[in-house]
Amino acid sequence: MSDDNRILAEDVTYAYEEADKNAVNHLSLEIREGEFVAVLGHNGSGKSTFAKLLNALYLPSSGRVLVYGMDTADDEQLWNIRQKAGMIFQNPDNQIVATVVREDVAFGLENLGVEHDEMVRRIDEALESVHMTKYAEKEPHMLSGGQKQRIAIAGVLAMEPSCLIADEATAMLDPKGRKKVLDTVRRLNKEKGITVVWITHYMEEVTEADRVVVVSDGETAMIGTPREVFSKVEKMRELHLDVPRMTALAQDLREDGLPLRDDILTVEEMAEEVARLLCP
Ligand SMILES: Nc1ncnc2c1ncn2[C@@H]1O[C@H](COP(=O)(O)OP(=O)(O)OP(=O)(O)O)[C@@H](O)[C@H]1O
Ligand SMILES: [Mg+2]
Known part of the structure; x- marks a missing residue:
């Protein structure tokens, strides 16, 4: 495996079938190891499409995406890429696959062929990392939305990823759940050095990011520290975004x-x- 520890999007374009414009349009971005990168953009600006390109759920129509040196177009690297860059989505209910929390966290590991003892260790550690240890034997459907999201995060953590890509992971949560999930991810970023790509509509979730990328019409419209980006209030409003x-x-x-x-x-x-x- 290469020692490149970045995620690179190089002039990436993605067009849905029969769409009249590119959902992602010649977008280039370098995500460095350990960074917390927030992605903002108006509805339909291409954020989710971009996220799916980052872990090979979609392949670029042109350009390329390199995840830790692995080209997402390389079939043979698919599992390695998904293991390195785990994804969490908006709806916590769609991400639960098992009837017991612990089994849910184990799910991805079964595909990796991890041995039993190692599996137990990873599950325990992942649950601990999201502060959900005491729910290990519970039924996921009994949990709140925020707790379910933390279980989804634990499922990704059990794979020991280098990067976590979260596509509006807090959008369906109440303020308390939202805060817990964001705090969890921030802590993983700071303490474990996990790279985070955090897609959100909530401006207040972005103020502590290392960098903010504003996407518009599938292109990067602005990029900089939160302070640099948000100080351009007029430009943000032109892009139909709040500050x-x-x-x-x-x-x-x-x-x-x-x-x-x-x-x-x-x-x-x-x-x-x-x-x-x-x-x-
Ligand atoms: N499955 C699809 N088929 C065709 N077009 C799609 C599909 N999914 C998204 N699009 C279009 O691609 C563009 C980008 O959509 P995308 O979902 O990536 O945006 P987004 O920034 O994530 O939006 P939102 O903030 O609403 O989640 C939009 O014009 C959208 O209508
Ligand atoms: Mg989206």
Whole structure:
């Protein structure tokens, strides 16, 4: 296996059959090991299509995708690619395949031919990583949406992936479940160094990402740190995207003549900035 530990999209285009435009259009992106990359974009901008290209669920119509040096077009690497770059989806119910949590987490491992003892170790560790150990023998359908998503994440973790690709993994969850799932993924990124590609509509989920990629019409429209991207409020609005609430508030206040800095993302930063203006 190559020692390349990036995911590379090189001039990737993908067209659905009979579609009049490319869902992903000449998109290039380098995702570095250990990065937390957030992907934003309006409905239909190509985010999910891009995610599926990253772990060989789809193959590029042109261009290529390299996952840790493996070309997704290479059939023989399919399982290696899926093991390296695991994916979680929006609907937790569609991802549960077994009637007991532990078996659900084991599911992917059975395809990998992992030995029994090793399997037990991996399942225990994966459940521990998502703080779901005490639910190991429970029935998944008894769990909340957020808990089910954490089980889905455990299923991916058991494969010992290098990268986790999450396509709106919190979209169907309540605020509490959403926070738990995001916290879990952030922790895996920070503590285990797992690369994360985090697709979301929630701006507040993006403020701590290393980089934000904004996709529009299947192309990268903006790319940068959250601060760089969100400080371009007008451009974000042109792309039919919101900015975090505090960034929007700061913009409104600036328009009213208050000289706030243009890169405020969080409540804490807003409070500091207002305090600075009041007591210079
Ligand atoms: N199975 C399909 N067949 C044909 N066209 C599709 C299919 N899936 C998506 N598309 C089209 O491809 C484009 C990109 O869709 P995609 O689902 O990748 O966008 P998205 O950014 O994930 O959108 P959303 O925010 O709604 O999830 C859209 O124009 C969409 O209508
Ligand atoms: Mg989508």
